[in-house]
Amino acid sequence: MSDIATVLLLLIGTTFALLASIAVVRMPDLYTRMHGATKSATLGVGCTIVAAAIRFADMETTTAAILVIGFLFLTAPVAAHMIGRAAHRQGVPKWTGTVVDESPRSEGDGEGSQTEQTAIEDGSE
Numbered sequence: 001m002s003d004i005a006t007v008l009l010l011l012i013g014t015t016f017a018l019l020a021s022i023a024v025v026r027m028p029d030l031y032t033r034m035h036g037a038t039k040s041a042t043l044g045v046g047c048t049i050v051a052a053a054i055r056f057a058d059m060e061t062t063t064a065a066i067l068v069i070g071f072l073f074l075t076a077p078v079a080a081h082m083i084g085r086a087a088h089r090q091g092v093p094k095w096t097g098t099v100v101d102e103s104p105r106s107e108g109d110g111e112g113s114q115t116e117q118t119a120i121e122d123g124s125e
Helices: 002-026 030-056 059-090 114-122
Strands: none
Touching (some): 002 030
16 A cells, blocks of 8 residues: 555656646746746655655654655745745846736835835825
8 A cells, every 4th residue: 555655656746846847948937937846846856755755664764754845845935935036126027928016126125115105205104
């Protein structure tokens, strides 16, 4: 039974890894590439590590697997967010099909957002 679960998780993991690589190649801009690659790669590596933990079935390997998966699930989305935020601040162009941009333009440059600037100019802080 554990062999079936291991094989199934390895297949799922490699499928997600393949989807992540396809996302990097096929998506039109940095932001969508990062989204596709981060989510798929995180799930792919997570499934692969769980498969290894099931296969070896000892406390040491399982503990290491849980720690690695936890670290990966905590750091990968944060890293992708920070890279996307830096790209947005640098003015990396978005895909022409992008409909909504909810990120403030002047976040962190010391000048405040457009709403803050309007409030300061109106005197209605």
